[in-house]
Amino acid sequence: MLRYLEDDGEDGVASNMSSIHYHDVIIIGGGLTGLRAALQVSDSGLNGAVVSKVHPLRSHSVAAQGGMNASLGNVPDDDGNSDSWEMHAYDTVKGSDYLADQDAVEHMCREATATVYELEHMGTVWSRLENGKIAQRPFGGAGFPRTCYAADRTGHNALHTLYEQVLDRNIPVYEEFFVTSLVKDSGRCIGCTAIEIMTGKIHGFISKVVLMATGGFGRIFNRSTNALINTGDGQALALDLGVPLKDMEFVQFHPTTLYRTNILMSEGARGEGGILINSRGERFMKRYAPNSMDLAPRDVVARSIEQEIRDGRGYDGGYIHLDLTHLGADRIKERLPGIRQIAMDFAGVDPINDPVPVQPGQHYSMGGIDVDINGCTILPGLYAAGECACISIHGANRLGGNSLLETVVYGRLVADKIINDIKEISEPDSLPMKSAVKAVESKIEEILGRREGASIFKVKENMAEIMFQKFGIFRDGKIMEEGLKEIKRMQKNLSHLTPNNKNLELNQTLIQLLELEGMLKIAEVVAYGAIRREESRGSHTRIDYPDRDDDNYLKHTLAVLKDGNIDLSNKSVTLGMFEPKERVY
Amino acid sequence: MKLKVYRYYEGIEKPRYDTFKLEPTQGMTVLEALFQFQQKFDDSIAFHYSCRGAVCGTCSMLINKVPRLACRTQVTSLLKGKLKIPLSPYPALEETVGWNPEEEILVEPLPHLPVIRDLIVDMSKFFDFYKYVEPVFKPGDPTPEKERHMDPAAIPELELYTNCILCGACFGSCPVDGNDPEYLGPAALAKLYRFYIDPREANGIERLKIADIPLGWWDCEFYGNCRRVCPKDVPPLIAIAKAREQLNQEREKIGDK
Numbered sequence: 001m002l003r004y005l006e007d008d009g010e011d012g013v014a015s016n017m018s019s020i021h022y023h024d025v026i027i028i029g030g031g032l033t034g035l036r037a038a039l040q041v042s043d044s045g046l047n048g049a050v051v052s053k054v055h056p057l058r059s060h061s062v063a064a065q066g067g068m069n070a071s072l073g074n075v076p077d078d079d080g081n082s083d084s085w086e087m088h089a090y091d092t093v094k095g096s097d098y099l100a101d102q103d104a105v106e107h108m109c110r111e112a113t114a115t116v117y118e119l120e121h122m123g124t125v126w127s128r129l130e131n132g133k134i135a136q137r138p139f140g141g142a143g144f145p146r147t148c149y150a151a152d153r154t155g156h157n158a159l160h161t162l163y164e165q166v167l168d169r170n171i172p173v174y175e176e177f178f179v180t181s182l183v184k185d186s187g188r189c190i191g192c193t194a195i196e197i198m199t200g201k202i203h204g205f206i207s208k209v210v211l212m213a214t215g216g217f218g219r220i221f222n223r224s225t226n227a228l229i230n231t232g233d234g235q236a237l238a239l240d241l242g243v244p245l246k247d248m249e250f251v252q253f254h255p256t257t258l259y260r261t262n263i264l265m266s267e268g269a270r271g272e273g274g275i276l277i278n279s280r281g282e283r284f285m286k287r288y289a290p291n292s293m294d295l296a297p298r299d300v301v302a303r304s305i306e307q308e309i310r311d312g313r314g315y316d317g318g319y320i321h322l323d324l325t326h327l328g329a330d331r332i333k334e335r336l337p338g339i340r341q342i343a344m345d346f347a348g349v350d351p352i353n354d355p356v357p358v359q360p361g362q363h364y365s366m367g368g369i370d371v372d373i374n375g376c377t378i379l380p381g382l383y384a385a386g387e388c389a390c391i392s393i394h395g396a397n398r399l400g401g402n403s404l405l406e407t408v409v410y411g412r413l414v415a416d417k418i419i420n421d422i423k424e425i426s427e428p429d430s431l432p433m434k435s436a437v438k439a440v441e442s443k444i445e446e447i448l449g450r451r452e453g454a455s456i457f458k459v460k461e462n463m464a465e466i467m468f469q470k471f472g473i474f475r476d477g478k479i480m481e482e483g484l485k486e487i488k489r490m491q492k493n494l495s496h497l498t499p500n501n502k503n504l505e506l507n508q509t510l511i512q513l514l515e516l517e518g519m520l521k522i523a524e525v526v527a528y529g530a531i532r533r534e535e536s537r538g539s540h541t542r543i544d545y546p547d548r549d550d551d552n553y554l555k556h557t558l559a560v561l562k563d564g565n566i567d568l569s570n571k572s573v574t575l576g577m578f579e580p581k582e583r584v585y
Numbered sequence: 586m587k588l589k590v591y592r593y594y595e596g597i598e599k600p601r602y603d604t605f606k607l608e609p610t611q612g613m614t615v616l617e618a619l620f621q622f623q624q625k626f627d628d629s630i631a632f633h634y635s636c637r638g639a640v641c642g643t644c645s646m647l648i649n650k651v652p653r654l655a656c657r658t659q660v661t662s663l664l665k666g667k668l669k670i671p672l673s674p675y676p677a678l679e680e681t682v683g684w685n686p687e688e689e690i691l692v693e694p695l696p697h698l699p700v701i702r703d704l705i706v707d708m709s710k711f712f713d714f715y716k717y718v719e720p721v722f723k724p725g726d727p728t729p730e731k732e733r734h735m736d737p738a739a740i741p742e743l744e745l746y747t748n749c750i751l752c753g754a755c756f757g758s759c760p761v762d763g764n765d766p767e768y769l770g771p772a773a774l775a776k777l778y779r780f781y782i783d784p785r786e787a788n789g790i791e792r793l794k795i796a797d798i799p800l801g802w803w804d805c806e807f808y809g810n811c812r813r814v815c816p817k818d819v820p821p822l823i824a825i826a827k828a829r830e831q832l833n834q835e836r837e838k839i840g841d842k
Contacts, residue, residue, distance in 0.1 A: 060641075120732040156750070160747070341639075501627075
């Protein structure tokens, strides 16, 4: 499936090890955002390609369970009212604790229905109502049954659909290529370098435009629902290039992840009527969100569970129960077959008979590469969309069902922007790419040449432990300062980390080391942002600053790398239809 | 408790097996055991991983001679003999290597595909077959403004096939693929059938004709290993049997004329 346009150093600059490829658009990442963008680019007649560190079907999008929000209005609410994009926007903005940019939220919510229909038109098998229309279920923080779903395998169904379309168009996909750097020349991004994991060969991808679609950074935390590949590579690459990251302190902890393995138990489980019970048999959510109960937004429910556990009303080991038994076998088998299977496989519990042990775990990165409403970064030629980007739709807390939506909406819209902009972009010069490839080759050579040093695995484990313990659901200034020191110490020791494996081919330890370099940078940015923001908003809960402080902190955090140090600044929030109010559920 | 792992890379004369003493943790999966191997024994081991939750399909391998997802298979259950699956014989089963199933877990690459390194196989052929069946939605009517309506009663049968995660476990367990690597195999055929039964599709029996070739619908010998090893309970045999029935009926119809 790979289509190489080989140019093996005709002028003797690139070494024999490397290959240079030319495309109009390079899309980094093969999840929902990347594949949706690839279709749009291909249909416009441009020569685009996807570069992904895994086969696209192994992307984390495949694991999304619950659904995609859109105000189709297929299911009226209890009073017989119909849904609207404005109500979707209101729920999203309130859910974000008013940190979302309201122009972007409006944009996404207006595009939502077309996006669900578009997937249907490409063949996605959505669950259906009796009248044959796409089914919708209630979700956390939503005033309406708005979440379209394909049982509890929505991401799987959508990703397979888009992959089928990509294959049908013969769009080139460079599978198992790990991107090692973004390349800048004359004030613009002109492509990237990547290591072909199977061979260890370094490739240069020259393009007029690069679109980042690399997903989240959940694996900097040790309790995470994320795939093991979610290491924040894209955010780290952007940071290295001098592009700002935005609102990185806002990390979503999902209330219900399977005890121990932290595999996701969809919010759809509560949408279908599942309830949360502590070790005393109480429906404790009545104390925290008397109206919304178990379907309050994720930040509220995650905090409530954590509080119950800390107050001794959890079970030994630190979990509570998600009880689905009253739903009955038929409903569970029809609507929640995937999570039933996961509970049986990984916890030995059949939700039809017994409650599922759950605990909060890292789930989503609200922050990301700073982009404007069109997906443009401050660097010409570099765009970002999906979870790796921060547009910002989700502000301080994302609503369930809005991330799948964001991936597909902005995969398409940012591609449209690129298609429009690219007319004005000239062919990049190939010389800078050749030296960039050489630089990566030297770096890899240096790493593999290290003779003695420490193992990378311990460091990775420590980082993830520190991040969850010190930058988790409840945060405190003093504890975070300690955590930051430890992260910085680990960064200093990076150059001593030594893979025993010295092979170029399929060296997964080398790849993990490259990932870890980026993860430590991201951890540092999260830490600085969290320490600096002296308030509690959405997912960011400061024990030492328990209230939201709109006077001082109704603004985005920007972080850039300047002379090797993280430099923080602010950016204003775009308000609109909805005035910030106290958030009650 | 030990992990016995197949090791191979280009240049060595023949594959070897490394045995590693595991420190089991509660609920440890074969994938976690492989990470322990990588971290404590030899960091040059190569294996695929991503979701670790049995949804992405990348970590299929031969575990105790059965193709499975490493992330879904718990080591203690294996040792207790709980996860035995009776399979019809296929070539990979016959290439025996000594191993003690009471205290060792045998981990080898997925059969019927070329090994690149250790537990990583080249899946190109598997995906070539997938691509051969033209797995893309082809509706008959012009694109409507909203969604095409679908009878919810049609969904359960479709889901049987859309649940496929393309892990290749079925391919690696199929005796027919073992004997003739050109057979399209259970996953590709099940995928083709998924589009055939989609009520929104226009092509009807023409879809099925894509695999109306000796190495398509007609090569299956109904061993049933595919269904037994599938982590998602996809039933390729049902698809294949129904497709043959449809094609035979079509032939009779043409014959009658």
